Amino acid sequence: MTIARSRQISLADTPYYHVVSRCVRRAFLCGQDDHSGQSYEHRRQWVADKLGQLSQVFAIGICAYAVMSNHYHLVLKVQANMANEWSEREVAERWSRLFQWPLLVRRWYQGEELIAPELEVVHQLITQWRDRLYSISWLVRLLNESLARQANQEDGCKGHFWEGRFKSQALLTESALLACMTYVDLNPIRAGIAATPEESDFTSIQQRIEQTADLATQTPLLLPFAREGKPETLPCSFADYLAFVDWTGRAIRLDKRGHIPHHLVPVLQRLGMNEEQWLGHVTLFRRQGIRAIGDKVCCQRYAAHCGQTRCHQPHL
Incomplete structure (x- = not known):
C-alpha cells in the first residue's frame, strides 16, 4: 500500500534521505537508444544544471548524485534550521527565483503600507514558502517538471515522462548515509558505463575529484566533507570517503576478489562495523520497498514518528 510522503519524512530522526526518480517505460532521461540510434547524453547536463540552480534556492544540501540513462539518484540533507533562520524578505527573494510574486507580496516588499488583513x-504566504523551501517533495517536483518539459519539447510529444512517485529512503545512521552515498557514486561502474570513479560522468564523486584537483572549478552544489578547522557537514573526510568508494567498488564485483587497505580499517571501526556489515549496507539500496536504513533503535523510533506501529525495513 502506498504510504503518504509526509509519513516517510521524519526530520526528528534524520535530515538525510535517498531519492530515486525513474522515467516511465521506454522513456530516456539520458543514454543511447540502440533501436533508433538517438543519443540523449546531453540531457545529463540538464539535470546537473537544474540541480545546481535549485541547490542555491532550497535549504536542502546535496550529498551525492548520479544521473543514469532512465533514472537519477540523490542523497539529500534537509536543512530546516537554515530555512527557519531566513528573514521573511530572504524567503520571498528565494521564492521569486522560482515563481512570480502575487501583487500583494510585491507591494509589501517595496515597502508600501498594508492594512492588517493584507x-x-x-x-x-511566506510561512508556506519557507516550509516548501526545505521540502524534498517540492525540490523533486520542480526538478522533474523542468526536465519533463524540456524532454517532451525535444521529443515532440506530450504525456507523462516520470513515474508517478519518486522513491525515498530515510538514512538513520552515519553508516547508512555513507553506504548510500557510496552506492550512488558507484552506479555507473556497476552498470558498466565507467571503469573508475573519476571516469563516472555526472556523478558527485567525479565532481568532487575534479574540484579537488582544480580549486577554480568549485561550485556550491555539493555539501563539503569534514575538514580540519571547519564544522563537519558530512561525517568523514574526503580521503576516507574515497577509500570507501574504491574498496567497495572492488569488493562488490563478482569477478574480482576485493581486499581491505590497512588505512581503511580505522574508519570502519569508528562506524562500529566490519567489512561484511558495510557491504550489506551498500547492497540494501537496490532492494524494493525499503523506506529506512539504520540500526534497530533508530528504525523503531523513525516508525513511531511516522505514525507506524513498526518499521518493516531491515536494520543493521
Missing part, C-alpha cells in the same frame, strides 16, 4: 495574507 499583512496577514503576506505572512501566511
